Amino acid sequence: MSTTSPTVGGPRLYSTLSRRSEPLEPGPDGTVRMYVCGPTVYGPVHVGNARPFVVFSVLKRYLTRRGFAVRFVSNVTDVNDKIYAAAGREEVPSAELAARYLAEYVADTDRLELGRPDLEPTVTGHMPEIIDLIERLITVDLAYPSHGDVYFRVNRFPGYGKLSGRRLDELLVTEPGDAKEHPLDFALWKGHKPDEDTFWESPWGNGRPGWHIECSAMAQSALGPSFEIHGGGIDLAFPHHENEIAQSEGANGVPMARIWAHNEMLELGGKMSKSEGNIILLRDALDRWGRDVLVAFFLRTHYRSKLPFGDPALEDTARQVETIRNTILALDRAESAPGTGINRELADTLVAARNDFFDALDDDFHTPRAFAALFEVIHAIHRAVDGARPGLAQLQATRSEFVALLDVLGLASLAVSRPGAPVEIVALAREREIARAEGDFARADELRAEIEARGYEVRDTPEGPQVTSR
RNA sequence: GGCGACGUGGCGAAGUGGGAACGCUGCGGUCUGCAAAACCGCCAUGAGUCGGUUCGAUUCCGACCGUCGCCUCCA
CATH class of the missing domain: 1.10.10 (Arc Repressor Mutant, subunit A)
Known part of the structure; x- marks a missing residue:
């Protein structure tokens, strides 16, 4: 990851668009509006899919604790080439397959116990909005129908490439494509093909939306033409987010998102992707490690750093998580036999660590430094419990402060006493x-x-x- | 070939133009019947390599080597 500016009052987030960290300010309605690209539901989600879910869910948690109103929207793509292909393989209707894996996606991510996004729109739920947006793009000459398809006219959008730092003339072009004016023009609407078992009526004939247009339509529908944060994996920056910008800003004439926040990839000896076949399913990882370890694992590395997924790192995380649990046990013990008065070191450490914790998260959501602050607290607690043990009041105040910090990271479950022994x-x-x-x-x-x-x-x-x- | 991210101790992972956080592991010690937990202490004279700027660079600049992502579906 690259360095970011130090915190100066309030949370900052790195934006891929400006290539620097930007102050995060709520929109005119006082809320921070955040749109994050979710999965295409053609199979069970893998742990790589879980990274943005965890990162942005916890970011919302943090901003909420920080006093912001946050509206978090994360879409699910339920119409797509891969869905048709998977449905063909499994010999079921594509809609049925998408519905099934959508339900499984929700069930799997529910197990992370980080809540749901405020809204999880689907493509099939937004056909009128999608068609309307395409029509507007045609009206302003940014799109054109051709052979039953509709394409975005890349040459007519001056900012094309600004997010990913590409210039049209630098992009490697392979297929000429007779239906397109320019090879990089991309499909907004695809005419119905015989082997696809779903289609929708449109002014250009039966068909279905292209991949990118759905996010422009759904984001606008849920959050308006301009909002604070657009997130997703860095692999989506080009072409997906670049195309979203072209569509949305082309149609609306205002910046789509103020901050483009991208998480780096999970690595499993190369990028984890369904098409490469090197996959660990989220549900399998949850079965093996549990949500506490998994959530902590994602958070102990900065979201913009590559994250190798493997046993050593997970085992390491499991020990850290155990240490946190032991801290709660130590407090349990101390509260059953409290000392007296105030432990100065504990009180001071708590204040300092709390500041470090929030400063770190303000600085481009720096969760690894937040963890470091957490461990300062942990050691101070143990020292106090083992040494000059304070009175009950301070022990209880310390516990609630400690748990509050854990809760910001979605790890308050570590403080829940496990059921007593039978x-x-x-x-x-x-x-x-x-x-x-x-x-x-x-x-x-x-x-x-x-x-x-x-x-x-x-x-x-x-x-x-x-x-x-x- | 183009665009981008990055190379820090045994492992993971930070900050920083002038003392290299934090976690895990390991080693020594304290406590303990034992064990575990916890506490105390130790563990990179060096930050991919080579140059440059500077009084001084891991931190800035350049080159090179290497890893990864994107350029086609991808979180």
């Missing part, structure tokens, strides 16, 4: 205590092993044995 485990632990008191350590160790075999762990503390699930 009675039979408690009984074993009690038996072990008796054995220990009698000096029968062999028996005590046997009982520890028995408890561990049943999925629990005993930790002897000054406050007595603590039994946790593991």
Whole structure:
């Protein structure tokens, strides 16, 4: 990732368009409006698809905690070449296939427990808006019908290439395309083909929308012609977002988005993409690692850095997550046997770390630095619990502050005490205590092993044995 | 070929024109019947390579090497 300007009052985000970090200001209606390109539902979503979902969901969380009203819109593409192809392979109607994978996408991302976007529009739900936008582009001469299709006239839009830093004459052109005036003209509307089992009526005959026009239409419909943040994976910058800009700004004459925010790719020995076949499904990753580890994994690296997905990094994250849980356990313990007064170091660290935490997130959503601040708090808590243990009031205030920080990152679940051990485990632990008191350590160790075999762990503390699930 | 991002300790990952955060691992110690957790301490004289600017560069500039993304569907 490249460097960004230091924080000067308020959140800033790096924009691919200006190639620098920009102050984030709400729109005229006082809300931050954010549109993020979601998946095409032709199969189960993979962990790469989850990165923008996590990043922008947590960004919304952060901005909300920061006092902004945020409207987060993320579309789902449910009409597309790949959907027809997949439907053909599975021998089901394309609409049925899209509906099924849409439901699975929602179910899989729900497991991340980061809430839903405020609106998740679909292509099929926006045909009139799409057709209307195409008509307007034809009216202003930015688009033309040809052979049952409609194409965007790239040469007539002066800013074409401004997002991705390309010039028309530099772009590699392969196929001439007899239906198009210019090889880089792209389809807004595609005439119906016999092997496609869905189509919509339009002024240009039956057909369906091209890929890019849907986002222009849906974003405008949900957020207006101009909004604050447009997000998505960096691989979408060209041509998808470039084309969105051409369509929306060509039709509306105002900047589509103030900030173009792009997350970098997940890597799994090369880019993870469905067409390459090197895929880890989100649901499989959730099964294996759980949402806490997965969410923390995405957040411990900056969103604009490439992120290698692999066991070492996930195992590393799992240990970090465990450390956070242990901190809560330490607070539990301390609150059951509080000290007195105020621990100055703890209080001071908390204030400083809180500032660092929010400064980091203000600076281009710098979650790795926010994590560093979190660990400052963690160490201060342990030192206070083990050393000059403060009174109950400070312990409780510390806990709520700590949990509030975790909550900003969507990790407050780490602070939820796991369900207490069942009675039979408690009984074993009690038996072990008796054995220990009698000096029968062999028996005590046997009982520890028995408890561990049943999925629990005993930790002897000054406050007595603590039994946790593991 | 063009556009773009990036190369920091065993691994992951930050900041910074002049002391290289933070996490994981490892090592030593404290605590502990044991164990775990936790705490204390240690672990890059060097930041892909080579030049340049500078009193001074990991940080700025250039070249080269390398990795990755985009240029076709892709989060």
